[in-house]
Amino acid sequence: MTDLTSLSLRDVAAQIKSGEVSPVEVTQACLERAEATQGALNAFSRIMPDSAMEEAKAAETEIAAGNWKGELHGVPVGIKELYDIAGVPTTSSSAQRTNWVAEKDSASVAQLRDAGAVILGKTHTHEFAYGIVTPTSRNPWNPDFIPGGSSGGSGASVASGSTYMSMGSDTGGSIRIPAAVCGTVGLKPTFGRCSRAGVTSLSWSLDHVGPLARTVADAAVSLNALAGYDPRDPGSVDVPTEDYTLALGKDVKGMRIGVPKNYFFENVDPEVEASVRAAIEKLAGEGAILSEVEIPYAPQIMAVEFAICLPEASEYHREIMRANPDLYNEDVRTFLETGELVPATRYIQSLRVRQLMQREWARMFSDIDVLIGPAVSSPATRAGQESVTWASGEEEPLSSVFVRLSAPANVTGLPSIATPCGFTESGLPIAFQAIARPFAESTSIRLCDAYQRMTDWGMRRPAL
Amino acid sequence: MSDADAKQINPDDIDGLTKAARLRLGEGRAEIVAPALDGMLQLMDLLDDVDVGETPPTNSFNATWRDLP
Numbered sequence: 001m002t003d004l005t006s007l008s009l010r011d012v013a014a015q016i017k018s019g020e021v022s023p024v025e026v027t028q029a030c031l032e033r034a035e036a037t038q039g040a041l042n043a044f045s046r047i048m049p050d051s052a053m054e055e056a057k058a059a060e061t062e063i064a065a066g067n068w069k070g071e072l073h074g075v076p077v078g079i080k081e082l083y084d085i086a087g088v089p090t091t092s093s094s095a096q097r098t099n100w101v102a103e104k105d106s107a108s109v110a111q112l113r114d115a116g117a118v119i120l121g122k123t124h125t126h127e128f129a130y131g132i133v134t135p136t137s138r139n140p141w142n143p144d145f146i147p148g149g150s151s152g153g154s155g156a157s158v159a160s161g162s163t164y165m166s167m168g169s170d171t172g173g174s175i176r177i178p179a180a181v182c183g184t185v186g187l188k189p190t191f192g193r194c195s196r197a198g199v200t201s202l203s204w205s206l207d208h209v210g211p212l213a214r215t216v217a218d219a220a221v222s223l224n225a226l227a228g229y230d231p232r233d234p235g236s237v238d239v240p241t242e243d244y245t246l247a248l249g250k251d252v253k254g255m256r257i258g259v260p261k262n263y264f265f266e267n268v269d270p271e272v273e274a275s276v277r278a279a280i281e282k283l284a285g286e287g288a289i290l291s292e293v294e295i296p297y298a299p300q301i302m303a304v305e306f307a308i309c310l311p312e313a314s315e316y317h318r319e320i321m322r323a324n325p326d327l328y329n330e331d332v333r334t335f336l337e338t339g340e341l342v343p344a345t346r347y348i349q350s351l352r353v354r355q356l357m358q359r360e361w362a363r364m365f366s367d368i369d370v371l372i373g374p375a376v377s378s379p380a381t382r383a384g385q386e387s388v389t390w391a392s393g394e395e396e397p398l399s400s401v402f403v404r405l406s407a408p409a410n411v412t413g414l415p416s417i418a419t420p421c422g423f424t425e426s427g428l429p430i431a432f433q434a435i436a437r438p439f440a441e442s443t444s445i446r447l448c449d450a451y452q453r454m455t456d457w458g459m460r461r462p463a464l
Numbered sequence: 465m466s467d468a469d470a471k472q473i474n475p476d477d478i479d480g481l482t483k484a485a486r487l488r489l490g491e492g493r494a495e496i497v498a499p500a501l502d503g504m505l506q507l508m509d510l511l512d513d514v515d516v517g518e519t520p521p522t523n524s525f526n527a528t529w530r531d532l533p
Contacts (some may be wrong), residue, residue, distance in 0.1 A: 205523065231531030303510045310504060325490060337493065338500045340485045341478075346508045351521030353514050358522070 004029040005161035006461060009218035012164060013071035016063065023063070023074025027056035027118050030076040034120065034162035037464055040143045042136055043156035045081045045093055047121040052076065055118045062116070071221045073116030078123045078157040078166030083209075084198040085109050085119065092200050093136060093153075094127045095327040096320055106198025107230050108167055108209055115225040123153030123166050125174075129202040130313060130332045132177050132402040138383065139182060140462040141428055145380040148178035148402065150202075154212045155182035160464055165213040165222050171202045172305055173376070173406025176418035176433055179212050180375035183420050183429030185448070185458065186212045187219040190439045191413030192237030194223075195230030203312040204235065205351075206305070206410045215458055216419060216449040220244040223441060239439050247442035252450045253287030255443075256368045263298040264373030264405055267390045275422030275430040276374045282454060283372075283447065293368060295408070296360035300353050302400065305407040307342065307350030314339030354411055361412045370447050371435040375418035376402050379428040406433070415441045419448040420457040429457075471509075473502040 004012060004026050015021045031049050038044060059074035079085060081093045084102030091097045105113065112119070124136040126149035134152020139145040140160040147156040151168030155178030158166050168175035170188040179186025187210045194209050201207055211222035224245065229238040259280055265273055284290050295301075314321070317336050325333055365371075378388050378401050389395045409416035414435050422430040436443040452458045478494035478501075489497065 297514065299510050300514060303507050306504055307508050307511065322487070334496055334500050337487070337489060337497045338504055340487050341481045341497070341501050342504065342508070346505075346511065348521050349511050349516070350508070351523055352516040352519045353511055354522045355519050356514065356516065 005033045008215045009075055009164035009213060009221060010071060010215070013073070013075055013221075016074045017068055023056040023059040023118060024053065026074065027052050027076050027120070030120055030162055033160065034157070037140070037160045037162060040464065041138050041140060041147070041156045041160055043123055043147070043153040043160060043162060044078070044121045045091060045124045045136070045153065046088070048088075048119060052118050052120050059116055059118060069116040072112065072225055074118060075164050076118045076120040077112060078120055078154055078163040079109060080151050080154050080167050080169060081122045081125045082129055082169055082200040083109055083122075083167060085122070088122070090200060092128045093125045096324060102198070104198070107195035107232065108199070108226055111225050111228075117225075120163055123151070123157050126150035126152060127329050127332045128200065128317070129169055129171060129174055130335055132173070132399060134178070135383070139380050139428075140464055141183060141380070142426075144382055145428065146181070146383050148181040148376075148380060150174035151178045151212060155179055155184055155186075158182070158184045158212050158214060159462060161461065165211050165218055168210060168212050169196075169199060169202070170208045170210060170406075170410065171206045171309060172403040172410055175208070175210050175212060176375050176406045176416060176431075177402045179418040180431035181380035181429060183457075183460065183462070184212050184214060185216050185219045185420070186210070186418040187223060187441070188409060188416050189223065189227065189441055190415045192235050192239070193415070193439060193441065194226045195228065195233045195236055197230055197232035201316050203309040205308050205312060207235075208410070216417065216445055216452050217245070217248050219417065220248055220445050220449070242442060244442055244445055247446040248449045250446050250450060251286060252283050252447055255283075255288045255370065255447055257283060257288045257290050257447075258293040258364065258368035258371040259290050260295050260371065260373050261292045263295040263301070267392065267394065267396065268374055268377045269379060271422075271424045272374050272377065272379065272430050276372070276432045279421040279432050279451060280372055283451060286450070286454065288447075291367060293364050293371065296364060297353065297357045300357065301408050301411055302404060304350045304354050304357065304411050305403065307346050308354070310335065310339035311342050311344070311347045358412055361414070365437050369436065369443050372432055374405055375431040375433040377405055378402070379424050379430060409433070409435050414438060415444055417444045417448045419451060421451070421455070422457060423460075471505075473498050473505060
């Protein structure tokens with residue numbers, strides 16, 4: 001008998017729809033998987049067996065009555081600890097918020113419930129999403145290594161087979177980083193595409209929400225439920241949504257891929273670079289058209305990212321910082337204290353440079369449909385490791401190692417999908433990212449789905 | 465003193481900055497925050513290489529009352 005937890009979301013959805021399996025069986029299998037791997041991975045901050053089984057039974061009844069809602073109906077998903085679930089603490093994986101109980105569901109949770117998804121539990125985040133390690137949790141491909149972050153629990157839960165999709169948030173790469181190092185797909189939509197209402201903020205100008213999933217097709221199904229305008233989110237944009245699954249199953253013939261001449265391949269692990277360049281060549285071999293592009297304002301990307309994120313995060317935390325600073329973990333406390341001291345003029349200057357950067361990126365995209373580069377510059381690093389030393393001899397702190405290549409899509413707000421494209425010799429996942437024009441998620445979905453159907457990287461599962 | 469030395473943030477500088485921010489740091493925190501702030505401000509110095517001209521910031525205020533939360 002097939003292990004239900006090894007299936008993709010779309011495959012298990014097809015079995016649920018046909019009656020081959022029930023949401024109750026699927027949820028039970030996922031709960032068992034979550035419990036079995038929790039000791040090694042600690043992906044979950046909270047597993048919710050009672051409510052999950054109630055939701056699964058309700059889905060079973062609805063589907064049996066002929067009221068199938070779609071591919072998420074009866075499918076277990078994970079929710080990052082930053083998201084509000086009514087009646088459940090939103091701890092942000094922090095001692096600051098152990099009793100912070102949400103009164104109502106966040107927009108994403110409400111949308112997933114409307115689609116019939118089963119909420120299996122909440123997944124760990126790096127404290128308040130302010131970091132890329134998620135020290136509470138470990139990587140399913142090797143528990144001596146980090147799962148990335150900040151949505152590290154979501155990456156670990158999807159890769160380990162405990163959930164078919166888990167929600168993440170992405171301010172400097174926090175969906176794509178854990179997706180890349182855990183071997184899952186991570187979809188960061190366009191800024192404004194998915195509502196952030198009810199999600200604890202790190203940086204209002206850079207935060208995005210989106211899914212981590214086992215396949216690009218699963219991410220597309222999830223985006224169908226999550227996309228849409230929401231006036232409760234001041235960043236939300238009233239742009240029509242589409243059926244993202246229509247981009248699946250197509251080829252890449254004629255798609256114009258931009259290959260960065262600068263920035264994206266500087267100080268990158270050799271195995272990562274080789275795998276990403278091989279993926280680009282594979283796509284070219286299937287008819288995509290490559291052209292080299294120059295990344296504009298490359299030296300300013302990280303400056304803009306941090307000049308915006310630091311003060312905004314510190315302002316969000318202003319009162320808590322003055323009440324209980326000792327309850328923060330050391331790294332987050334230092335970031336928050338530092339952000340208080342960044343001059344306001346630097347913040348405004350970064351917003352002006354961001355405007356120029358947006359204009360030049362639009363020009364760069366005039367001749368390409370998608371920009372491809374490594375999702376992150378390094379595979380997962382060992383737990384406790386604080387920096388990477390490159391062949392040049394340059395030592396780089398992990399926050400920069402993992403954020404440097406994902407930040408461009410946060411600063412520009414462009415949609416980006418991290419997609420598995422190989423493994424290191426030591427068995428750790430590698431991923432590329434495909435960045436598209438504003439609200440052109442379908443373009444990246446088409447390309448990444450086509451790549452997944454040419455290769456088997458996304459089908460491999462860790463031996464836990 | 466070189467330009468770089470003159471710009472460097474030291475623990476002694478932190479007291480004045482935290483006063484302006486109305487933030488009281490705990491004992492020993494200035495030694496931790498000073499190099500972190502120095503690194504970030506050095507990174508932000510790269511913004512000075514861009515001629516922003518009359519470019520306004522990306523954040524703008526919308527005065528309509530439509531869709532107020």
